[in-house]
Amino acid sequence: MDNKKFYISTPIYYPSDKLHIGHTYSTVQADAMARYKRLQGFDTFFLTGTDEHGQKIEDKAKDAGVTPKEYVDNIVAGIKDLWKLMNISNDKFIRTTDEYHEKAVQKIFQKMYDKGDIYKGSYEGLYCKPCESFWTETQAVDGKCPDCGRPVIKASEEAYFFKLSKYADRLLEYYEAHPDFIAPVSRKNEMVNNFIKPGLQDLCISRSTFKWGIQVPVNPEHVIYVWLDALTNYITALGYNSDDESLYEKFWPADVHLIGKDITRFHTIYWPAFLMSLELPLPEKVYCHGWVLLEGGKMSKSKGNVVDPVVLADRYGVDTLRYYLLREVAYGSDGVFSNENLINRINNDLANDLGNLVSRTVSMVEKYFGGEIPAERVPGEFDDEIKALAAETKINAEKNLDELRFSDSLTAIWKFISRTNKYIDETAPWALAKDEANKARLAEVMYNLCESIRIISVFVAPFMPDTSAEIRKQLGIGELKNWDECGVFGKEATFKVSKGTIIFPRIDLEKELAELEAAQKSAEPVNPLKEEIEGVAKIGIDDFAKVDLRVAKITDCVPVKKAKKLLQLTLDDGTGTPRTVASGIAKYYQPDELIGKSIILVSNLKPAVLCGVESCGMILAADAPDDDVKVIFVDGVPAGSKVR
Ligand code: MSP
Secondary structure, three states: OOEEEEEEEEEOOOOOOOOOHHHHHHHHHHHHHHHHHHOOOEEEEEEEOOOOOHHHHHHHHHHOOOOHHHHHHHHHHHHHHHHOOOOOOOOEEEEOOHHHHHHHHHHHHHHHHHOOOOEEEEEEEEEEOOOOOOOOOOOOOOOOOOOOOOOOOEEEEEEEOOOHHHHHHHHHHHHHHHOOOOOOOOHHHHHHHHOOOOOOOOOOEEEOOOOOOOEEEEEEEEEEEEHHHHOOOHOOOOOOOOOOOOOHHHHOOOOOOEEEHHHHHHHHHHHHHHHHHHOOOOOOOOOEEOOOOOOEEEEHHHHHHHHHHHHHHHHHHHHHHHHHHHHHOOOOOOOEEEEEHHHHHHHHHHHOOOOOOOHHHHHHHHHHOOOOOOOOOOOOHHHHHHHHHHHHHHHHHHHHHHOOOHHHHHHHHHHHHHHHHHHHHHHHHHHHOOOHHHHHHHHHHHHHHHHHHHHHHHHHHOOOOOHHHHHHHHOOOOOOOHHHHHHHOOOOOOOOOOOOOOOOOOOOHOOOOOOOOOOOOOOOOOOHHHHHHHHOOOOOHHHOOOOOOEEEEEEEEEEEOOEEEEEEEEEOOOOOOOOEEOOOOOOOOOHHHHHHHHHHHHOOOEEEEOOOOOOOOEEEEEOOOOOEEEOOOOOOOOOOEEEE
């Protein structure tokens, strides 16, 4: 990585559904990295945004009765609010509906077209609408999209194609020459073995069956494929193909594209091939992180507030959620979210380890020295050990962060936190405080504790910026300026501590889980049908047994003259005596359609005269959507059979 500038991006999010903690995980990682690099003095550019075109958005807007732009504006506002809440320090938020982006994408298309890398053809393939991806027969798995598992549909249309196949060898060569380009390496192997080696097909990069997209410059009937539109955001956001390309000159190529594993193919095959076509440098690294899953599978909307980052951040705090995500999900792997797991982490790592260390130290400095540590201090046993571990922790925290191993970096930091807690037990300040002769030693112990906590405030700053600031406030030291402050033990001459709020209060696990369950239940959307069914008075089996249901065959059917709604049915109910029933189904069936059909008859209903027809019983029918009614047919069952 360049040591002067650092450019990191998140994927740009679809403004279709509400974002959940899985999406938050992508952004929080990039934010931690951007903060770390800024603290290290890198001129940093951190980009995020929204990916707003495509059929899916067009369809959703239509359903909502608004224009696509109105639809996305509304959701994008919520996404921006979420990032604000999560303390995301992005330098730019790009929307693919921004005019500068749309213009630049058209120029990009034109460049590739002029170069001869784009041609017109006809597309026949399998299309996954939710993913907006085309698949070949061999790529689709049992007629389903290999990415999301939903059914694909056959699609055929005139379309523009990008000569992806032309770049297969160059891609392989590039991977070979740049072993760090795709991380973790398992993802690279997947791309090579599953996509490139079996043969890259040219890529369909235009659509003509919907309008919500950027127009193809050489043919206004077509819009540009959303992935070409979306991927180029990484350079258009820097002003590429605009009047001012200074940011592009400064920051491109990106140091890291941070993405979820599901979009690896787009970022490590398509995007590099587009860049090769444009003759632009490739990003240094594409890091494909794993997924945050729920016990039993993927995130799902039905899990409501359990996976809503706003609800979780409100309940437990923004830094807590950031910490949890960055600690729980190991490098490149999936992690499983559960409330229990989250609360255990809060109680153990945050309240017990970090929170306690800070509050115990601050309390002791206040109690023994009125908040200010005296200058006269005497070193002693264990001091060198914590100093050495502080230095070692800096090396480990950095090494892991440089490789985007957030969880490993936090593990190293927590080792230091635990060691510092142990230092309190080893030095037993409460015992030292009993004898005035130990005052200078007690002062040194307190100083070392405050220094360790100051160093911890640097270590945790990329992950938990507010917590870092609060710790420093309680220590009475200034704003954090530079990462290297964690490398010097003894930097602060003294401390003037003051007790603040408890940074991480403990949570009663049982009580909290019960409350969460209740909150989740009350947040579940009310299903009116469920309420209606549950509201109907219950009957015993004896009540039901009073109703005699039989199969009967319709042998004749005529309209009832005096009643437009009624049909007069003649039934064979198995007794040998024809039975007449009047039924209000004239609006839904022609008499001819019914003759010969077998239906279910309530045979012991008291006879009633309806518009001059004596009706002996009733036939069963169901309400159907759009005010329709469907008679229940049981063709093939002999007349007279009992229905139970
Ligand atoms: N719009 C595309 C990205 C285009 S980038 C040029 C997209 N958007 S998305 O909103 O569906 O996903 C955004 C990011 O969230 C992706 O990196 C995706 O992997 C990530 N995640 C979505 N669900 C996730 C989890 N459950 N866990 C972790 N990350 C997840 O893809």
